[in-house]
Amino acid sequence: MIAILKRELSSYFNSATAYVVFAVYFFFSGLFFCDYCFERNTASLAGVYGNMFIIILFIIPIITMKTFSEEKRQKTDQALLTAPISLFEIVVGKFLGAFLLFTLCCCIFLVYALVISFFAAPDWAVLLCTFVGILLLGAALIAINVFISVLTESMIISAVTGMAVGLVISLMNYFIQIISVDWITFLLGKINFINYYTNFTYGILSIIDVIFFLSVTVLFLFFTGRVLEKKRWS
C-alpha cells in the first residue's frame, strides 16, 4: 500500500498533473479570497470555501483520471494484480495518493487564514471545521472518481464522466426544484452534497455530515474493489 501511495505521488509530481492542479486551485481560491475577504472586508473564509465547491468538482476528476484507466491501458495492472498484495491495498493506496495531493491543495487555506490573522483574529474553530469539511468532501469525490476511472480504459472518458457527475452533484438543488415527484426530490435531498458541505462552511461540525461523506467514500472504494475483482472472473 505504501509502495503504491509513493508511486502515485511521484507520478503526480513527475508529470505536470500536480502543478497544473495546484495552479488552478490556487488561482481560483486566491481570486475568491481577494473578492470575499479584501473587497468585502470580512475575516470569514466561508464564502471562499463555498465557491471552491464547484472548482473542486472539476479539479478532482483531473487528479484521479489516471488512477486505474492508465494502468489498464499500459497493462501495468498486471503487475499490481499479480503482486502479493490485496485489492484493498491497491485501491486504498491509489485513493490515498489522490487524497494527499488534494490535501496539499487545500493547505492554501491555512495560508489565507494566516494572511487574515495579520489584520483581524480569524475564527480558528470555524476555519478548521471548514477545513475538515473540504477534506471530507474531497475524499468522497475522489472515491467516486476513482470508481469512474476503474470503469474505463481511457482517461479522457474518465475525466469527462467525472466532471459530468460533478455537474449533476452541483446542480442537485436545481433538479430538486424542477422535479415534482415527492419521493425523488426527497431522495435527491438526502444525497445533496451541497447541503452537507455548506454546514461545514458555517462552522457546524455535525456527525451526520461527517458520516455522510465517509460512507460515500467507503462505498465507492468498495465498489472499485468489486469492479477489479469482477474483471478477474469475467
Add this chain to the structure above:
Amino acid sequence: MVEVKNLTKSYGSIKAVDNISFTVETGEVLGFLGPNGAGKSTTMNIITGYLSSTSGTVTVDGDEILEEPSKVKKKIGYLPEIPPLYVEMTVEKYLEFMFDLKKVRLPKKKHIEEIMKLVRIDDKKDRIIRNLSKGYRQRVGFAQALLGNPPVLVLDEPTVGLDPKQIIEIRRLIKSLGKKHTVILSSHVLSEISAICDRVVVISNGKIVADAKTSELALGASGEQKLALEAMGNSADIVSAINKIPEVLRVSKTEVLADSAKYLVEYQKDADIRKDVFRAMARIDCPILDMQSGNETLEDMFLKLTSGEQGDSRPTGGKNL
C-alpha cells in the same frame, strides 16, 4: 512444484482454455507452445492470479492460488506478454517500486543492483523507461519478474519483437535461470522451445494436444527418419542405388530442378545412412549437391498437432507421443 488441474476458462460460450492439466517439476523448464490465440496467455494469467479460472485449480507448492493468493503470488515472478512498465519512471525507480510492491525482504539496493547486472541493464539504470528500446524494456520486465528470487518464473512470449541478437541473449538468460528456477515459458516459435525447454506442452484451441520431452517430440510419431537429398544424374539410377542400402525403407523423388533433382529418403530409426548414401552416389558418379538429415521436424509436428484436430477424439488430458 506447479500443478494445473482441469483448468477451464470460458468467456461467455467461448472456451479459451478447455480442461487442461499438467504439472511442472521443480527445476524444470517447461515450454508452452501453441499458435496465436490458443489460450497460452490466458493460462499464464490464471497461473499468476491475474485472471480467475471458470473451474479447475492451480497449486504452487501445495498452495492454491485462490485460497492463498499472497503466498502463491510471492513465489511467482511473472513477465506478461507486454511488460508492465511505468514508462515515466527511471529503470532503477521502477525496480525499487516493484521491490516494495512485492514486499521482498532482501537488502534492497544490493538485490536490485544484482538483478540489473544479471539482465545487463545496470548501465541504463538512470534512463527513463519510455526512452528505452524494446529489447531493453523486455529486460527491465525480466528484472521485475526476478525481484525477490521467486522459485517459479512465468514468462509469456519473452522474445517476441526482439532482434536476433537480443533473442539469443534472452534465451541464454532463460537457460541460465532454468538452473535455479522452475520456468514456464510460452512461445509460438518452435526453435525457441527446442533450444531452451526440457519439456513441451502443445496447446491448440484451448486444449492440450501433446505433452512430451522436447527430444521425444522431435523424433516424431512414426519413429522413421528422413533424409532430404539433392543430386545430379539419372534419377532412376539414383533411386535404385539408394534402395540397395539395407536400412532404407522408401525413396521418392520430390522435385525436379534444372540439372538436378531432390529426393526424400525414409529409413529406419536408430540408423545413420549418410555415409552409405555418399558412397552409393560416388559409385554411380552422381554428385551430391545437398544433403539434410531431418527427423520429422518440430515444425511438421507442430503443424500436424495444431491443425485439423478439432473433430478428433483425442484425450484432452494430454497425450504422450
